[in-house]
Amino acid sequence: MPDVSDFILKLQRRRIEGSHATARQTAELLRSVVSQTRMPYTNQAASLLDAVRAVGEQLIAANPVELAVGNIVRRVLHIIREEDLSSSAVSFEGLMISEKSDDEDDADQKGGPVLSAAAVAAAARSTLRPRSLQTLLEDGPLPAAPSKSSSAGDSEGKSKSDKSAVGKRLKHSVIEAINLLIEEIDDCYEDISEQAVEHIHQNEVILTLGRSKTVKEFLYAAKQKNRSFRVFVAEGAPRYQGHVLAKELIQKGLETTVITDSAIFAMISRVNMVIVGAHAIMANGGVIAPVGMNMLALAAQRHAVPFVVVAGSHKLCPLYPHNPEVLLNELKSPSDLIDFGEFSDCMDFGAHGGAPLMHVVNPTFDYVPPNLVSLFITDTGGHNAAHMYKLIADYYSADDLVIKRKSTSSN
Amino acid sequence: MAQKKGGKTAASDDPEELARTPLQAVLLADTFNLKFRPITLERPKVLLPLVNTPMIDYTLAWLESVGVEEVFLFCCAHAEQVKEYIGNSHWGQSHAGFSITTIESNFSMSAGDALRFIEGKNVIRGDFILITGDTISNMSLTEALQAHKDRRKKDPDTVMTMFVKRSKPMPLTHQTRLGNDEIMMAIDPETKQLLYYEDRFDSSKRAVTLDKSLLADNASLYLRTDLEDCCIDICSPEVLTIFLDNFDYQHLRRHFVKGLLHDDIMGKKIYTHEIDSSYTARVDNYRSYDTISKDIIQRWSFPLVPDVLYAGNRAQMRLQREGIYKAPDVTLSPSVRIGAFTAIGSGTIIGENSSVSNSVIGELCTIGRNVSIDGCYIWDSVTIEDGCRLSHSIVCDGVHLHTGATLEPGVILSFKVEVGQNITVPAYSKVSLLPQPSKQDSDEELEYADTNSGVIDSPSIASISPANIEHDHVSSFDTEQSVLLEGGLSGVGYIWTSCETGNEEEWRYSVAPIPVEKLKEFYAKMFDEDESSSDGEQTGITHSGELISESKSTDFDDSDGEYKGDVSKFEKEVEETFERALGGVAEENVQLEINSLRMSFNVTHAECAGAVFQSVIKSAIIASNSSKSNLLKATIDAIERSKGLLSYFITNVDEEIEVILKFEEMCMEITREFAPIFSSVLHQLYDKEVITEDAILKWESEKADADESDKVFVKQSEAFLKWLKEAPEEDDEDE
Secondary structure (H helix, E strand, C coil): CHHHHHHHHHHHCCCCCCHHHHHHHHHHHHHHHHHHCCCCCCCHHHHHHHHHHHHHHHHHHHCCCCHHHHHHHHHHHHHHHHHHHHHHHHHHCHHHHHHHHHHHCHHHHCCCCCCCCCHHHHHHHHHHCCCCHHHHHHCCCCCHHHHHHHHHHHHHHHCHHHHHHHHHHHHHHHHHHHHHHHHHHHHHHHHHHCCHHHHCCCCCEEEEECCCHHHHHHHHHHHHCCCCCEEEEECCCCCCHHHHHHHHHHHCCCEEEEECHHHHHHHHHHCCEEEECCCEECCCCCEEEECCHHHHHHHHHHCCCCEEEECCHHHECCCCCCCCCCCCCCECCHHHCCCHHHHHHHHCCCCCCCCCCCCCCCECEEEECHHHCCEEEECCEEECHHHHHHHHHHHCCHHHCCHHHHHHHHC | CHHHHHHHHHHCCCHHHHHHCCCEEEEECCCCCCCCCCHHHCCCHHHCEECCEEHHHHHHHHHHHCCCCEEEEEEECEHHHHHHHHHHCCCCCCECCEEEEEEECCCCCCHHHHHHHHHHHCCCCCCEEEEECCEEECCCCHHHHHHHHHHHHHCCCEEEEEEEEECCCECCCCECCCCCECCEEEECCCCCEEEEEECCCCHHHCCCCCCHHHHHHCCCCEEECCEEEEEEEEECCHHHHHHHHCCCCCCHHHHHHHHHHHCCCCCCEEEEEEECCCCEEECCCHHHHHHHHHHHHCCCCCCCCCCCCCCCCCCCCEEEHHHEEECCCCEECCCCEECCCEEECCCCEECCCCEEECCEECCCCEECCCCEEECCEECCCCEECCCCEEECCEECCCCEECCCCEECCCCEECCCCEECCCCEECCCCEEECCCCCCCCCCCCHHHHCCCCHHHCCCCCHHHCCHHHHHHHHHHHHHHCCCCCCCCCCCCECEEECCCCCCHHHHHHHCCCCCCHHHHHHHHHHHHHHCCCHHHHHHHHHHHCCHHHHHHHHHHHHHHHHHCCHHHHHHHHHHHHHHHHHHCCCCHHHHHHHHHHHHHHHCCCHHHHHHHHHHHHHHHHHHHCCCCHHHHHHHHHHHHHHCHHHHHHHCCCHHHHHHHHHHHHHHHHCCCHHHHHHHHHHHHHHHHCCCCCHHHHHHHHHHHHCCCHHHHHHHHHCHHHHHHHHHCHHHHHHHC
16 A cells, blocks of 8 residues: 555654654544455454554554554554444344444543443443453453354354445444544644643743643633733753744743743742643553653652643553553754764764764653653543553553554464 | 656746756766775675665665655666665655666766766756765755755856765864865855865865965855765756766766866856755765764664664664664673674674674674674674674675684675684785786776776676685685685685775775874874974873884983083974974074074084984984885985075085084984985985085095994995095086
8 A cells, every 4th residue: 555655654754743643644544544445244343453453563663652653553443343343233232222332432431431331332341441350340240241242243144144234334434433533633632722721720830841732722722711821931952842832822922931941940939830741641641751851740749830741642552661662762863962063073983993982862752750740631631640541441452552463463 | 758858948947847847866876986895896885784774775765855756876886786676675666756767877987977878868857966875864955955946046057056064174184084085165155156176185285276266256265174075966957968068077076076166168156055963974985884884873864773764674673772773683692792882683693702892783693602893894694603803894794704713903804705713804904705806097097997896807706616716715815915714724705905095095994993003193293293383292292103202302311411401402492493394484484593593502503503404304204104114205305395494504514514423323322213224315415415525525534533333324325435436527517
């Protein structure tokens, strides 16, 4: 598929940057993959899963640092599983339709596992959700669940006349669901910034670091609701995106102060709240964020200033930071820090016995441990770091956490 | 293509049309030089791995990233290999908006030929990027491209924008960190127009000759030596026409750029674009191979770094702590020590207690126990047995090092060479399975001399069975300066005698760092030349070469014994004055200074002459770089240079005799290296009319009754003296 290799190349060459753009384009690409997959007569969901997984593996490998790619691939896999279950449930037990489709709405489930689920739906979920203690206790007749789902599969095999219709319906509904996902990614800024007024109060001082579009929209929204507050922007060396953010904020009439990153600790005592964006939120509630963030989080903790991370749900990553697939950092070119031309004579390998004396390191990200984060604000509301795994369980299926191993075994 | 060709004529003047033509690039997959011999006999340079990725991948990735849509890949030497590589790699598959067309020509001998060939193909329709397949860059083109187009709109005579980057050459060696020679450029600070370009600029002369019109026509210009040519150009289609019109243009810089700059007839203009933060470099020689590899490992070329750019079929390397790149399936014994900034390719196995630092190791290599590898570039499928020591070498695919082999700095082992047990390959040797082609052109011609290395009469490896090779080489090793077989076990390969640069220059372009002794030499030389060194001198001497400090110290000890203290002091002052004189102070001033010194120290004219002469001889020692063979030549030069000064101070026979005595004394005590060439120097002094016949003969008679030990030099000069006596008439006529 030409667009796949094109997209992979773009990811490899770091031509697409930023979680939002990546997530959106990944979702669009996977949508076209799904629509182009030819559906066999049997086991249609599996063939879709394989197709998505095969592409997904390449995409993840193309830029392992951009965790949003993997997130979206897993979301799509999860969508396929859910749609498969619901459609087979529809064909098998037509009565369950309404309940199942309600359950699909992830937002409804944020409170935790659904309590009032019918037997089939519960069985279906038990295959999708990680088995937490709660679900184990709730789903009394666990042994019944596999038999039912397998009978669903059998029934699919039996009713051959239905098949093509079901296949089309499955594909169609998966594409529909992916469209919803894309919409969700697009709307994440609005959804998050709607909550701005609940968090930003009159005459407060907000500190942020670097430039995050989510943070910008969040601050804009608060300003639009006529909150008056001040913003401190730490410039975010070495890329100095904070300067850009400051300009943008001033255009919206926000009172803005630019400070250096190294002045954060000096200024933090005047700050009421720290609001920052993130690159990814890991399953343990840890945050991968632009470099310098850990320092800011530690400063905030020292002065008991709330440290708030705003991020769209596409940044929720079901992996833990200790997973081997997670590349926590990317080292960029040192030329962001210093001019190559100016320092080239310091890097003359001919003169100093062949070993370079000067090294310049330019990491992109920091890891902020979960205990430093006071609150996460995603499009579904505010969350505690300790509850991130539950939120993540709503979006991803446990079977998809490791995409690579699965696909190598299936291929 | 046909309908686009029609647009070509319109394209050149209509800016709208110009903007719509796809951005094209001409990629020369041949460097038209022999700097990477012997490796390039078997594989084209663009396919040589740079941190385990062929160089051409870096270039293509960059072209693709800057929005080039059509690449014309010009192959010459080993065209088949290049084409095969491109065909098999992902570049061969069609990408949206990026296509590669290979153009093959077997008879192009230079970049000029290549461009003329491409012009003949009639494929270039607008501005294009000219680049060689060994250039690594991550810069953005948009700004420069826009500037180029704007200039073209204003002035259609603009033909080229050259990329330059700041890079300070080493003050000692006058060589950039990439091993290139210093370049002198004159650039208009306002328009950035290139006015002067000289890549063979001789910095030792401390003078540059500019056309006076250059200064007359330009209100201001910058003369810069701290720029490096990136070897990436944005060219207008006219460039091809110019090459076609001037069929003798071969080299892009030496002929084309200089030709345009120096011939006003054409009125074509070249501009420069200086890049600051982004990275661009060209692998021109082994030193730049080393430097650029290290830059890539240090991620200056991001995103063209090993953990991002990889097109091979095996597992990709990943970056770990301390700048170590390692593929996931590398097998390391727990006791292996991996130093910082090292890359290890997939499938490589390293045995116990081995250490690797500052090196790149390719894929599927097997490295035994107790091996030490420092600063080496080891390519794929190399076998290194236990106990080998490698430092600062390049080891190509399939090489086999038997137990205990040692590679000294700067060694190049070409494909499939074998080194026998406990053999030491001497520094800077190049070993290849293929014999060295006998026809070697002069250094000047090499740039565009025969480059169809594939076509050379050398037998291909495939045609010789391994047994044959060994047999062949046993005999050849006897005649050549072979060391590989000494250990009794088999070694396979020819040692090439250094061809391009001559042995003394070998260190300059080698992968090995510049040896400390060389730097010391340069250090000493620089202080010698430095005008303002009278203060720095004292400290400088202690750092500099042994020779000088030794001569200094003995100077003090002995002279204190024999002379009054202030004579030696006077000699020292004169010496320093003389050193300043070498730095470029006018001769009259030096005369004045020495004269005033003579008065203030109250020494005789004869002593003064002796001191001046001593300074001259000492400067000769320094200039000779302490090598015996150069000494005489350096002395002659020094005498020639300061002839005026000497003849000013040496006016009568007494002073002349004093000079000879002084020289004799120096030869015996301070500067013993002159002893063997005493008579030749004497002859020179006579030839240069510093010393007359009378003085020499008087000196002989004076020495006649001295004791035997003092007559060593008289005896040495016997032949000369005899000749002097026999041909007096002739000399009279001369005078």
